[in-house]
Amino acid sequence: MVTIGDIARAAGVSRSTASYALSGKRSISAEVRQRVADAAQELGYTPNAGARALATSETMVIGLLARFHEDEFAPAMLQYMLGVSDTARELGYDTLLVTEADGTRALRRITRSRMVDGVVLLNVAQDDARLPLLRSAPQPGALVGLPGDPSGVDVFDLDFEAAGRLMVDHMHRLGHRELLLVSQPENVVERGGAYVWRLQGAVVQQARARGIELHAVFGESRQPAVGRSLHALLDAHPTATGLLLNNEAAAAALPSVLHARGLEAPRDLSVIGRYSDEFARTFSLPFSSIESAPDLLGEMAVRQLVRRITTPGARNEPHVLRLLQPELIDRGSTAPPASGNPG
Amino acid sequence: MVTIGDIARAAGVSRSTASYALSGKRSISAEVRQRVADAAQELGYTPNAGARALATSETMVIGLLARFHEDEFAPAMLQYMLGVSDTARELGYDTLLVTEADGTRALRRITRSRMVDGVVLLNVAQDDARLPLLRSAPQPGALVGLPGDPSGVDVFDLDFEAAGRLMVDHMHRLGHRELLLVSQPENVVERGGAYVWRLQGAVVQQARARGIELHAVFGESRQPAVGRSLHALLDAHPTATGLLLNNEAAAAALPSVLHARGLEAPRDLSVIGRYSDEFARTFSLPFSSIESAPDLLGEMAVRQLVRRITTPGARNEPHVLRLLQPELIDRGSTAPPASGNPG
């Protein structure tokens, strides 16, 4: 392998001069700088990452801890991952992807061994076991997802409570008085998926405040269970005129369910989901939705993380808790309720 | 940070003895070994990855080069990524995820800087610009996807030609005599997506051999274009009785299209797709399909890569080219053609 010693020799200077010439960290005569640059170019020099990390205590790598559960809709996760990975690269960082089931073990490994300069956690739970570890790690951490205790880390998430209220108010304004809500599967809640009950709680409360009758259920994450549960819900509440979805799998399954029942949105049922526009386009979802902005959230998390890594003193600044205000993307799937019973 | 010097001091031995005690690379008295283990445990010692990499020339990280194009269906990629990442971890490796658009630049960076011990390439093109670079890299490489020139790397892929023949023969056996084939978007082919024409070529040839009339088109990757193109295809060939799909987005969109036309599979149209069972369950796809086995292919690639990394001499063994024989998962979407015209 070609080392900085090779460059130095080729350029006829010392290794330190070669290093400084390449980094620009001290003034070097134009001529020497050119000779070093030429040598590096010619020999195809790239600094050894391990050696540099050892010398500088910086790896230029951020850790991305994702987790995939059988009962969650994996494709939605990919967009967060890409938001993180693309932004990291833009800022000069590579991304160590960790999908290990035991997140605490993984986090301990990559922080203690100094494989990463910082960590982004996805799919954060209310009482996330990875958090105490992350707080005591020497590297800063950023979360996509709001935990019960957000101290010691930077947190970015959609404002799911505002999202719930927005869904209800939008339906209320159109004249709906009986709504259905399909949340994520109950297992997600039991694992501490706080965003599920944050949205659901807000929907329940806002429905009560607006005098709306609400039927809320946990959904499923897989066919055929998803479809069955949607059918069962529609069977059980034939007079409901609006459907709210905080469940990507249910959203993906809904078109078929509506077709099978001879229903159309918004003619027979108004529908609002909660997913990204990217998701909607990929999966052909014709429903208006609260934008979940996974790429933006991933990007914000990485930008803040890198700020903390690179800015002197930023390590001690107060931590950020930023909740994105929800936005409703209108795809024409809501309208005033029909007078008749679509049953 | 706690270093091996701290452990040595705590255990009252030299640093080299501490290192050997932890690695087990030479015999150490049971008593010393225990003292060192206790000290490491107590102080929470984890070797510094950079230092270890510098000393051993092994990073215990593999690079995963994925790429996402606007006109490809991203969720399918995720399964390959997880197959790679999970298997790597199982074998003691972490995964550096690279999603950079400029794959050659990325590959040069991570191989030259010795950030990784080996590289897995996804989404390999016929004349993939990353390949010459990978061949000349000091680290071994494994591909998921068959390029025009598979020399110098280990290659794993589905046997798309056999898959095409299997699709046609299955339909032929049932009595179908006019088939439709929807491939990936033309852009994918233009970029060198060889699997598209490998399957398509085999389908064309086998159809001819069996006396089947075939209408093959490139599909789309996004709504609403996907749906429109499926409708157009069905409009154009009302007498076709079978539909073959080598396009995940088209498969995901097909249920809605069939519903809209009042068609049912297999009553009015027999359908065979090409995607994974995981994909089918996630996206509620009721069609029989050739299993694309992304997790298995990712796993095979990593196992072989790690073999080459770790086994002495394996670096020089002849390279592997393994094409997975296609398997048809029957989900009941094919049957003998109806006598009438489903128009």
Place this chain on the structure above:
DNA sequence: CTGAAAGCGCTTACAG
């Protein structure tokens, strides 16, 4: 069975 020392390839005070 154990220790002192060299070396991996960088960066960066220290000295001129």
Place this chain on the structure above:
DNA sequence: CTGAAAGCGCTTACAG
């Protein structure tokens, strides 16, 4: 503006 040297934290021949 440049060079010689120390040091980052490991591993592993070399020596006993």
